[in-house]
Amino acid sequence: MTQVVPYTFGFNIIEKLMDIHGFEVVANNFTSFLMGALITLELTALAVAFGMVLGLIFGLLKLAPQFKIGYAFATLYIDFFRGTPLFVQILLLYFGVLPIFGDIGAFTSAVIACSLNSGAYIAEIVRAGIQAVDKGQMEAGRSLGMNHPQAMWYIILPQAFKVVIPPLINEFIAMLKDTSLVSIISVSELTLRGKLIYASSYEPAWVWGTVAIIYFIMTKLLAMFGDYMERRLATE
């Protein structure tokens, strides 16, 4: 006996949306979505925190061509991590490089890959930010008797920090979204959870719609934090 599937024209969409099953899937897995979001946030926070440290170090090295080895190393690092896909970096580190050092685990491996990637971008942001500060500021600091690191720390970096907030927030938002790539090495962040819930429920619109909304809320909050920081550091 063949089953007749009636063709319902546009009503199909409305029926689908009103479908109580899709809503139930989301509601029943809500904690799982939230746990995934939490892991996404944790991964992002660690990646950008380490990324900022790496970015500051390599950004400063990029500004000191007189230290040939440091400069060459910084150039190599930035070129590699900006010039290859993060997806490939995640796979390379998890399957190719980190196993040499023993069983590090997927999450740690993901943090390392994302930090290294983020650090390369932040290094360029730091470099641009420092170069945007007027040359006279360094001279003023030096003329008061500060050495180069002191003038950098007390005078240049605070001003550069203000300049780099918008591109830095941009990088944080990009990194938050790009952590979805680590689902490939089974870190159970938001995207992987979405994949699993979808596979068991076949409710693509509901599941991926929920995932998208959660990502959006997180990036929107980050953007608002950036606006707040900019206002707070304004001296006008």
Add this chain to the structure above:
Amino acid sequence: MIHVKNVYKNFGQLEVLKGVSCYVAPSEVVCVIGPSGSGKSTLLRCINQLETVQSGDILIDGQDITHPSININKIRQQVGMVFQLFNLFPHKTTLENVTLAPTKILKISPDEAHERATILLQKVGLVDKANVYPNQLSGGQKQRVAIARALAMQPKVMLFDEPTSALDPEMVGEVLEVMKDLAYEGMTMMVVTHEMGFAREVGHRVLFMDEGVIVEEGSPTQIFDNPSNPRTQSFLSKVL
């Protein structure tokens, strides 16, 4: 106090200083005048090593600061510098601009730095602006803060690099007043300037520079009323 001996400086192919020698005695005010590009500012910047010289010696208090073993940061603490474009720290308030270096470099207590800064701001007439940021100040006010900032390190010498050139005409006077007071208190000063009135009134000695050399030097009356070199005569006839 300052002895410059046969200093040469070039930027690439461009020779900016071609064997400059001069001195500034303690409590003396020396004004450096001359056309743009004559090397006046470069000379001043060499004196606190913001530019390194190709050859020649610069002695401050008997120490040769061009020597590689010298701690230039220690020397600079004793040599205040005021820039044409002020270079105030825009992320710090007026008061913080003045207290930053004493607290971080001389390691004096915040209370003492605060006290010292307040006295200096009183001196330059800006104590009521202590808590505003530089972008809320006029050009003349900015330059007065910059002078207070340099004085907070209690320098032995003050270098002024065209301190009034970036100011609106009506603000020049307030800055020159502060500099005049400083001179009368006995501060050793080297002033690169286009303010001939100031050089004549306050300067003890005037150096006229052109094309990287000191063409003529002497007392203000000598230089302004009776210049002997034709180049000095032609420069002064254009600016006076």
